[in-house]
Amino acid sequence: MSDPIVAVEHLTLAYPGDRGRPAVSVLTDVSLNMARGGALTLVGPSGSGKSTLLRCLNRLEEPTAGTVRFDGRDVRSLDPRELRRRAALVMQTPVLFEGTVRDNLWLRPAGTPGDFSEARLSEVLIEVGLEPLFLDRDAATLSGGEKQRVTIARALLRDPQALLLDEPTSALDPPNAALVVETISRAREARRLSIVAVTHQPELVRHLGGSLLFLVRGRVEAYERLDGGASAIGDARLQAFLAGESPRAVPAKP
Amino acid sequence: MSGASSVIDLSLGQLGLALLLVGVVVLVSLRQGLGLERDLLVGSVRTIVQLYLVGLILAAVFSAARWYLVVLVVAVMTAVATQAAVSRLAKPIPGGHQIAALALTVSTAVTLAYVIGVVVRVRPWYEPQYVIPIAGMILGNAMTSAALAGDRLQGDLRSRAPEVETMLALGFSGREAVQPLVRAALRAAMIPTVNGMMTVGVVQLPGMMTGQILAGSSPLVAIGYQIMVMFMLAAGTAMASLLFVRLAAGRYLTAAHQLRRYLL
Incomplete structure (x- = not known):
């Protein structure tokens, strides 16, 4: 890949042990890269380090060793605040702050570039499938699916190059999950966004395409491209996942 | 007297x-x-x-009546208060001991110096009859407020970590991201002092005033001291909890604006 948006090389992450106990290894020697406008899905059992890996990409986590490059630059050479604007994170449980939807969309550090005009806010709300009338709604009164779409709108307003999605649909019921999947796919096409997602939802993976990375206990166990369709997938566990089986139930390689 | x-x-x-x-x-x-x-x-x-x-x-x-003995007694009191302030925390804050020692020493020294040197104008400044009980009152309250603030901050960091990380992911600095939690912790720490100011004398006679009255002082002399004490405690507790919470919050953040979740 000549010009990847995200490139991870030999990333290892361990947390220091609590009170003299040995360090806790979370990720070991993970490498991956993703083309500009591409998609990558991280799958694996709970506790396999998927979310931690995702959070290394916008430097919410600090690797112990290895490098993460975003748009050609080592993330350690970027201002983390600027990096996080360009690689916007959407979390599993949407966090909206006190106030209206407008207050939440406006929420940004002083000096954040971009258009935060009323017209633009409405435009982005429409992009995520919500009426502009929502601007005046109290954020606390929204449904889970609406909240998640507002957090996606909040991310899109900053014109990111990449969206990092941490199980964006797992806290939602199926109809709302489907709406969020649709929202993400549409935004991706319209904006040529690069997407890295942690998900248990095969539906989202099928929409995104790209590559699939299977993590078990912090190590890459399989890493395959989806271009040829599900049938071209060689790894049985990835096939099972795409067929709708929960990856939690899939045993790790002995 | x-x-x-x-x-x-x-x-x-x-x-x-x-x-x-x-x-x-x-x-x-x-x-x-x-x-x-x-x-x-x-x-x-x-x-x-x-x-x-x-x-x-x-x-x-x-x-x-030697100044170094008075300083020594106050130093020992500060050390004990420091230990008590951090020992109540659910999980130790990394470097919590140094933070508490710094917060209690600075808040007590500044408040004590002002009260002894500027307000009461004790001569000589180390007169133990004044310095030791006043330092004790400041320390006791500073210790409680620092412990309350630390406890609240820790609890909030644990329960509100997604909020903090949402702020960080939106490009806010670590300091900005924890500011709402710092504010909540400071309020929690200050409430007992503020409530005390609201009800002092009406609900209960404070220990110092009671002591002075028992010792034969006129109630009017006693209230003079008590009023000063209330103001002094407000300043001491605010300073101690502010320093403690600011420094403690810093321990949970990195220079790269990350929340050190593994510490929570």
Whole structure:
């Protein structure tokens, strides 16, 4: 890949042990890269380090060793605040702050570039499938699916190059999950966004395409491209996942 | 003090009579199966021993009236208060001991210097009769407020981590991201002091004022001191909890604006 948006090389992450106990290894020697406008899905059992890996990409986590490059630059050479604007994170449980939807969309550090005009806010709300009338709604009164779409709108307003999605649909019921999947796919096409997602939802993976990375206990166990369709997938566990089986139930390689 | 001669000196026999009050509590504990007898006994013995020891030390310091002895006593009090402030935390804050020592030392030193040097104008400045009890009051309250603030901050960091990380992911600095939690912790720490200012004298007579009145001071002299004490405690607790919470919040953040979740 000549010009990847995200490139991870030999990333290892361990947390220091609590009170003299040995360090806790979370990720070991993970490498991956993703083309500009591409998609990558991280799958694996709970506790396999998927979310931690995702959070290394916008430097919410600090690797112990290895490098993460975003748009050609080592993330350690970027201002983390600027990096996080360009690689916007959407979390599993949407966090909206006190106030209206407008207050939440406006929420940004002083000096954040971009258009935060009323017209633009409405435009982005429409992009995520919500009426502009929502601007005046109290954020606390929204449904889970609406909240998640507002957090996606909040991310899109900053014109990111990449969206990092941490199980964006797992806290939602199926109809709302489907709406969020649709929202993400549409935004991706319209904006040529690069997407890295942690998900248990095969539906989202099928929409995104790209590559699939299977993590078990912090190590890459399989890493395959989806271009040829599900049938071209060689790894049985990835096939099972795409067929709708929960990856939690899939045993790790002995 | 003018009326000091009117104080009734309590004899050992009289203290023995006071101990009968604890005896009643022991009986109640036995009857009701509270299981507190042992603690009550140990507590009574500790009360007697600790206070006698402190009394002996203070009597020696008072009669020697040397500035370095006064400073030493205040330093020991600060060390004990530091230990007490951090020992109540659910999970140790990394470097919590140094943070608490710094917060308590600075807040006590600044408040004490102002009260002794500017407000009361004690001569000489190290007059133990003033410095030690006033330092004790500031430290005691500073310790409680720092512990309350630290406890609240820790609890909030744990329960509100997604909020903090959402702020960080939106490009806010670490300091900006924890600011709402710092504010909540400071409010929690300050509430007892502010409530105290609201109800002082009406709900209860504060210990210092009671002591002065018992010692024969006119209630009007006593309230003068009490008013100063309330203001002094407001300043001391605010400074201690602000320093403690700011420094403690910093320990949970990195220079790259990350929340060190593994510490929570």
